[in-house]
Amino acid sequence: MSEAVTAPRPLLEVKGLRMHFPVTEGIVSRRLVGEVKAVDGVDFTVRRGETLGLVGESGCGKTTTGRCILRLEKPTAGEIIYDGVDIAGLDRKALVALRRRIQVIFQDPYSSLNPRMKVGEIIAEPMYVHGIQPDAGKRTARVRELLSVCGLNPSFADRYPHEMSGGQRQRVGIARALALEPEFIVCDEPVSALDVSIQAQVVNLLEDLRAQFGLTYLFIAHDLSVVRHLCQRVAVMYLGRIVELADSDELFDNPRHPYTKALLAAVPVPDPSIEQGRDFRPVQGEVPSPINPPSGCVFHPRCPIAVEACRRARPETREVRPGHFVACDEVR
Amino acid sequence: MQPLLEIRDLHTEFRTGAGVVRAVDGVSYSVDPGETVAIVGESGSGKSVSAMSILRLIPDPPGRITQGEIMFDGRDLMALDEAAMRQIRGGDIGMVFQEPMTSLNPVLTIGRQLTEGLEQHRGLDRNAAHKRAVELLNLVGIADPARRLKQYPHQLSGGMRQRIMIAIALACAPKLIIADEPTTALDVTIQAQILELMKELTRRLNVALIIITHNLGVVARYANRVNVMYAGRIVESGTAHAIYHDPRHPYTIALLRSVPRLDRPRQMRLDPVDGQPPDLTRLDEGCAFRPRCRFATDACAAARPALAPVGEAGHLAACFRSNEIAGEGEAEARRVVPAGAAA
DSSP: OOOOOOSSOOSEEEEEEEEEEEEEEOSSSOEEEEEEEEEEEEEEEEOTTOEEEEEOOTTSSHHHHHHHHTTSSOOSEEEEEETTEEOTTOOHHHHHHHHHHEEEEOSOTTTTSOTTSOHHHHHHHHHHHTTOOOSHHHHHHHHHHHHHHTTOOGGGGGSOGGGSOHHHHHHHHHHHHHTTOOSEEEEESTTTTSOHHHHHHHHHHHHHHHHHHTOEEEEEESOHHHHHHHOSEEEEEETTEEEEEEEHHHHHHSOOSHHHHHHHHTSOOSOHHHHTTOOOOOOOSOOOOTTSOOSSSTTGGGOTTOOHHHHHSOOOOEEEETTEEEOOTTOO | OOOSEEEEEEEEEEEETTEEEEEEEEEEEEEOTTOEEEEEOOTTSSHHHHHHHHTTOOOTTTEEEEEEEEEETTEEGGGOOHHHHHHHBTTTEEEEOSOHHHHSOTTSOHHHHHHHHHHHHHOOOHHHHHHHHHHHHHHTTOSSHHHHHTSOGGGSOHHHHHHHHHHHHHTTOOSEEEEESTTTTSOHHHHHHHHHHHHHHHHHTTOEEEEEESOHHHHHHHOSEEEEEETTEEEEEEEHHHHHHSOOSHHHHHHHHHSOOTTSOOOSSOOOOOSOOOOGGGOOSSOTTGGGOTTOOTHHHHOOOOOEEOSSTTOEEOOTTTTTTTTTTHHHHHTOOOOSSOO
16 A cells, blocks of 8 residues: 655555465476465555554465565565565575564464473573573573563463463463564464453553553454454455555444455344344355456455456555555445 | 253263363253254353263263253153264254364265265165255255265365355254354354354254354354353353343453454453463362452352342343342443444
8 A cells, every 4th residue: 555655654664565375286396387376466554653453364365464574484576664674685694683673473372382491491582592681690580571571470481381371371472572672573363362351361461562662563363353452553455465454443434345344244243232133144255266366356256346347457556535545446 | 832952960070180170060051942042151161061961972081971961852862872872963963063174074075974964864865865965055055066065075165164064964954953163263254154054044944053152243143042151160141132231240241341342443452351261170169250250259269159040031140249240231231332343
């Protein structure tokens, strides 16, 4: 989305990001038979200190977008301008320095913590790898401090991950991400593996940490209700593209793109008086394969308002209201 | 009306290295013919184990149903032998599980998995079973059924697989379907399609449905009655309206408050249930929710409160202070704004 860049400069600017994965066939001689266009031309910015939500269904490319920003993938094309520097093509050595500034919190608090390491070692490892806090005593003190910042008893440093609940493990994952004092954290579905009553605790912790340490988040999630409450702005992805981007309340109160509308309508709210009276027709069909996406607008086969032109041309992203971007030619 | 299913004082426990876990600790409820009952709770609350106990699908060891009575359609399921029980499973009671990939057999065609039950339970021959399988796929909205019947589960998408599961559950014209987190593994738009399909079919065919879920939105949309479970017990039971608009158990109140709502403006901070879920091996004689409860008193440590009538007829809550805390949930109900999101 080509947002009018008025001062101050955003912390992160993603322009024309593409990540295509090869699809091969054959065991001995691998032949290239196609490409998965996981991310196919994505533009957005993240302002310093904000939480930008990236939402969409499985396979829409939201996680791949996050992995490109973390440079766990090398993008096929496009620019990722972080604090004025294009990091899309950086080499390994330059990336080490970058990783001190950009950290990640993963979805699954079970598989993302090494079961053979104590919690204290898990949190200290990034400091050890990056050679900060070489003094073991100071490092231990820092681990204890990080644990208590994340709402855990410092004595948890001596425990193993399997001795903790899902919510506690996710706090360990957050403490590890904070160990290097990063500015920017990619949160990839950080609460979706947690129970409802624990989700709210972790969401509040993330919000408190953002305020306390001036953090900036890219919050990747499929749970729209959590995103509405945590994010200032939200981008909706479908099949590798951003179809709509706006301020949180604007997006949820005045969705314009037919896909966003379908997505919001599909979420039942916890109130039987509203739900049991609601006339509801779910959007038909399933997400097409990103190997062979539909022509023109990728949503047209499922779209209730599609016209002939939608099959031919990829819609331009337009600013329909200040700060509200929609990639659909049929909405005014 | 005679209930279709009546469960009385069900106890299921698991013997583990850390001690005996009373996964289901005295659960009683009933399901009327054609009714949709939701069982809500978090991981470890006993919601799945209580449903699997109805079908006597508890792995023994380590699990065991130690006590209880399960009356289904006039028969005591606890008294049936294994052969008779097999006729019930997939026959009069259909099942839909969470993970359609792991609950379908990967080496059998869709057609075989659909016809197996029809041949076993209803004595149809091959041709008749095949004809019925085609009908069933049409019923669950799968196009080109003849081709699909020859395919294997891995050739289908997640949503399609769950439609197949529903077709299998409906195959023998059951009176009850037990659906354990049927849409948790699916995307939101597919979840909506599957739930609407289940609602439409259970209504049309007058099949009762027990839906086990942690999603309070799904419950609000689809359930007639709701049982809220915590630490192996039902802590509150009532109509969907009573549970959401007049909750009388502190856990229900806290749970409803903690859920962010899509139809409310951005609130920055949420209102979580404090503390951690209980360790089921270390429960004492008091109320299991007490350590996390805002209303707990000394009395709550001495004994676990029993389910008792509160509010409207049929509304039960297991809390000593359920009458005092009436209205705590009302403040919540009044905050309701029109569903702007439901465009």
